[in-house]
Amino acid sequence: MKRKVISMLLCATMAVSMVGCGGGSDDASASAPAESEAPAADGAEAEAPADGEAASGGGGALEAFTPADGSPVAVNSIYKPAADPSDWTIAVVVKDSSNGWFVRMEEGVKQFASDYGINAYQKGPVATDAAQQVEVIENQINQDIDAICVVPVDPATCDTVLQDAKDKGIKVICHEGSNANCDIDLEAFSNAGYGAYIMDNLAEAMGEEGTYVTMVAHLTNASQNEWADGAVARANEAYPNMINLEASPRVESENNSERAYEVAKEVLKTYPEVKGFVGTSSMDTPGIARAIDELGLNGKVFVCGTGMPNECRELIKSGSIHSAQLWDPAEAGYAMCVMATMMLDGQTIGAGSDLGLASYSDMIVNADNSNVVEGAGWISLKADNVDNYNF
Numbered sequence: 001m002k003r004k005v006i007s008m009l010l011c012a013t014m015a016v017s018m019v020g021c022g023g024g025s026d027d028a029s030a031s032a033p034a035e036s037e038a039p040a041a042d043g044a045e046a047e048a049p050a051d052g053e054a055a056s057g058g059g060g061a062l063e064a065f066t067p068a069d070g071s072p073v074a075v076n077s078i079y080k081p082a083a084d085p086s087d088w089t090i091a092v093v094v095k096d097s098s099n100g101w102f103v104r105m106e107e108g109v110k111q112f113a114s115d116y117g118i119n120a121y122q123k124g125p126v127a128t129d130a131a132q133q134v135e136v137i138e139n140q141i142n143q144d145i146d147a148i149c150v151v152p153v154d155p156a157t158c159d160t161v162l163q164d165a166k167d168k169g170i171k172v173i174c175h176e177g178s179n180a181n182c183d184i185d186l187e188a189f190s191n192a193g194y195g196a197y198i199m200d201n202l203a204e205a206m207g208e209e210g211t212y213v214t215m216v217a218h219l220t221n222a223s224q225n226e227w228a229d230g231a232v233a234r235a236n237e238a239y240p241n242m243i244n245l246e247a248s249p250r251v252e253s254e255n256n257s258e259r260a261y262e263v264a265k266e267v268l269k270t271y272p273e274v275k276g277f278v279g280t281s282s283m284d285t286p287g288i289a290r291a292i293d294e295l296g297l298n299g300k301v302f303v304c305g306t307g308m309p310n311e312c313r314e315l316i317k318s319g320s321i322h323s324a325q326l327w328d329p330a331e332a333g334y335a336m337c338v339m340a341t342m343m344l345d346g347q348t349i350g351a352g353s354d355l356g357l358a359s360y361s362d363m364i365v366n367a368d369n370s371n372v373v374e375g376a377g378w379i380s381l382k383a384d385n386v387d388n389y390n391f
Contacts, residue, residue, distance in 0.1 A: 090120040090340045091140040092149040092333060095133065097124035100308060101282060101329050102151070104391040108330030112337040120337045128255070130154040137161045147171040147340035149333075155180035155222065171343045173336050176223050178372045184349060186336055188327035188359065188377035190366065191223055195230020195278075197378055198304050198325050199239070202231070202276050205302035205322035209241035210275030213248060213267055215288065215305070217255035217281040224280035225250075227306075231278045245271055253284045260287025268295055279305025282326070286311050289320035309381055309389035316386050327359070327377040330391070335360045335375070349373060 092109050094102040106122040113120040123140060125132035130153040138161055140148055148165055152158045152174060159181040165172050166183065174182035188194075202212065212235070214228040228250060235242045251267060253260035260283055267274055268291060279285035285307035292301050298320055307324030315321040338355045350373065353363040359377035366372035381389065 088118050088147070088341070088344055089143075089145045090118065090147045090149065090337050091143070091145045092120065092122040092151075092336065093133065093137050093140060094122060094124040094151045095153045096126070096128040097122075098126060099128070100310070100391065104308075105151075105329035105333035107391075108328075108333035108335075109337060111330070112334045116337075116341065118337070118341060120340075122333070128153055130157040134158060134161050137165070141165040141168060141170055145170060146344055147173065149173045149175065149336040149340060150177065150180070150182070151175045152177040152180050171340055173339050173343070175332055175336055178366070178369055179222060182371075183343065184339065185369075185372045186332070186339055186360075187366075187372060187374045188332055190230075190364070190374050191226035192230035192233065193374075194325070194378055195227040195232075196234035197380070198227065198278055198280075198306075199231035199234040199242075201323045201325065201380055202278060202302060202304040203235070203239045203242060205304060206242065206276045208239050211243050211245050211271070211273045212276035212278060213245045213271075213274055214250045214278040215253055215260060215263070215280065215284045216250060217253055217283065219250065219252060221281075227280045228278060242276075245274060247271065253279075253281055253287060255281050255283050257283040257287040257290075260284045261290045264288040264291035265295065268292075268297065268301065275301055277301075277303040277305070279303055279307070282306045282308050282311070285321055285324055286315055289315040293318075293320050307381070309386055309391060312381065313386050316381060317383050319383075322382075324381040324386075326379055326381070328379065328389075328391075331357055331359055331377060 092105070094105060096102055102122070102124060109120050109122045112118070123136050125136055133153050134157060137148065137150060137158065141161070141164060148170055150158060150162065150172070155174070155177040156179070158177070162172050162181040166181070172182040174180045174185045175187065178185040178187065206212070214231060216224040216228055219225065232244055235244065248267060248271065251263050253263060260279070260281070264277065264287060277288045279288055285303055285305040288303040292298055292303065298318070302322045304321070304323050304325065306326055307321065308326065312321050312324045316324060335355045335357055339349060342349055349363070351363065351365045353373065354361045355363070360375035363373045363375060366374060
């Protein structure tokens with residue numbers, strides 16, 4: 001492992017503080033915020049969100065990343081006055097290098113590398129396969145790297161290889177994998193809060209009444225089931241006239257849009273009382289929308305859930321999707337790399353930590369797992385803002 005220059009990097013004159021000293025609220029991690037504002041158009045100054053409203057998760061030009069207070073980010077001033085940061089290497093390993101979600105994440109990783117002058121890059125298997133991903137991780141930790149950021153296909157499958165990384169002195173950061181063997185897990189939000197946010201959008205579409213179904217890629221997918229659980233909990237708490245279909249409360253899409261379409265059609269034909277769907281996989285929401293369209297139920301049956309702008313754009317504009325929720329994977333990739341530099345710099349990450357992005361500017365420590373820190377990076381795409389996003 002290369003000799004580090006950490007002691008030289010602890011400059012008292014840092015232009016931007018990477019760690020806040022305030023505390024996060026447990027209540028904040030469990031509640032859904034008001035809808036995020038669309039990002040400002042190119043050349044316009046972004047408006048600060050209203051009190052109590054989550055900051056926009058981004059989705060505009062990556063160059064526009066700024067702290068929540070809107071001040072300029074002199075990113076290179078954090079490191080370059082003290083030493084050449086090229087001594088550090090950060091590898092990011094994702095679920096699937098060809099998936100559009102992770103293509104977008106790589107934009108954030110590249111932007112970080114450009115902004116900070118630190119060697120950061122992204123790798124991933126050619127398909128979403130846990131065993132293939134472990135091979136990629138093994139290959140990376142056998143290189144001369146200092147930190148690895150992993151979005152695990154199956155957290156448990158990664159445990160042994162991530163422990164190997166830690167044994168080599170490599171800092172390990174995870175995303176969407178709170179039960180993986182990592183030093184710290186960075187999440188864009190609390191899973192319960194995100195599920196609640198989806199349900200708030202679906203309740204708006206359904207007029208706060210009717211029968212709904214939740215869909216996940218697989219019943220074994222931890223994060224998606226936690227989102228679905230958060231949505232159901234929100235409905236039970238706030239929308240007493242919304243009922244999860246008892247006969248088939250949760251269905252699987254196998255993370256395939258065509259399968260989501262087929263399952264949604266089957267549900268709607270078998271249970272005509274169903275009025276709404278919560279989709280958790282980004283494949284679920286557009287697939288369900290196609291089924292709604294084909295059965296002539298546009299405006300009568302509604303879907304809200306995770307979806308990517310370019311895949312959902314026309315379906316949102318046509319009304320087949322009431323709204324799609326997501327976080328910007330580019331920001332997540334960028335934030336993971338910032339977190340890696342903080343760890344390499346010997347800094348403590350916890351409640352109130354600031355990763356320099358509006359959506360990750362006041363981190364909250366998960367109430368049930370102190371190894372998980374959460375931002376507020378959710379976005380809701382509707383007809384009036386979907387064109388502001390291009391990925």
